Amino acid sequence: MKKAQLSGEKGRKLGGYIYDIPNQWQGRVKNLQVIGDKHGEGTTLRIQANSRYISRLRNIINVNIKFIHIVRNPYDNITTxxxxxxxxxRDLNKSINYYFSLCDTIAQFKTTINSDDIFECKHELFINDPKNQLKNLCDFLGVEASDDYLNDCxxxxxxxxxxxxxxVDWNSELIDLVKNRIEQFSFLHGYSYED
Structure with missing residues (x-):
């Protein structure tokens, strides 16, 4: 809650994006229901470093943990x-290897949790239909989502x-390398350089 309040004081800006939702509750709460973080890479690295990280978290908070996995076109993530x-x-080869090491961790992690505890959504699908995708996410979390909330978001x-x-300039060899690696992960299927 303190982190959310501090973010609010700083205008909810991070990485060129503004995360403020006018008319909503960020940094204030009546009944805390959801705690989250936008830094999936950091969570993935923690799991990669210590596979018991999630069991420790479960023991500390003693509630069912649900996971949200937002997937984006790998070519964009790798470039960024x-x-x-x-x-x-700016070395794409290093970035490719690093990105797919994170994908390996996520794929392995997904085998250790109940499939009902993970919500997966493609970033592009969310952008195309934010209201319905957010409604689906709220349903998954068991959180009521009013029309005002969905519209404001x-x-x-x-x-x-x-x-x-x-x-960045991608050569055909690197494009094909990523294309082949994409096929190894079901959550990346459907992505291509041309999308």
Missing amino acids: MAKKNPEFN AKVVYKSPHKARYD
Whole structure:
């Protein structure tokens, strides 16, 4: 709650995006029902480092944990990582290997949890239909979603995803490498460089 309040004081800005939803409850609460974080990479790295991380969390909070897995076009994620991570220094090969190591962790993790405890959604699908996708997510979490809430949230969603892959030169060899790796993960099926 303190982190949410601090974020509110700073205008809910992160990475060029504004996360403020006018008329909604961020940083304030009547009855706390959901705790979350947008940094899936950090959670994946924690699981990668220690597979008992989730069992420890379950023991600490003593409630059923549900997982939200938002998937985006791998070419965009890989490009963004290559551009923003100083260790990669815009090297797509390093970023590709790192990205798919995260995918390996997620795929392995998914075998250890009940499929009813994970909500998976493609980023692009959410952008195309934010109100219905958010309603589905709220239903999954067991949280009531009023029309006002859904409408207010849908208003701040970008109209189209940023296709970061076009910010960097991809050669055909790297495009094919990622295409082949995509096929190894069911949650990435359907993505291509051309999308």
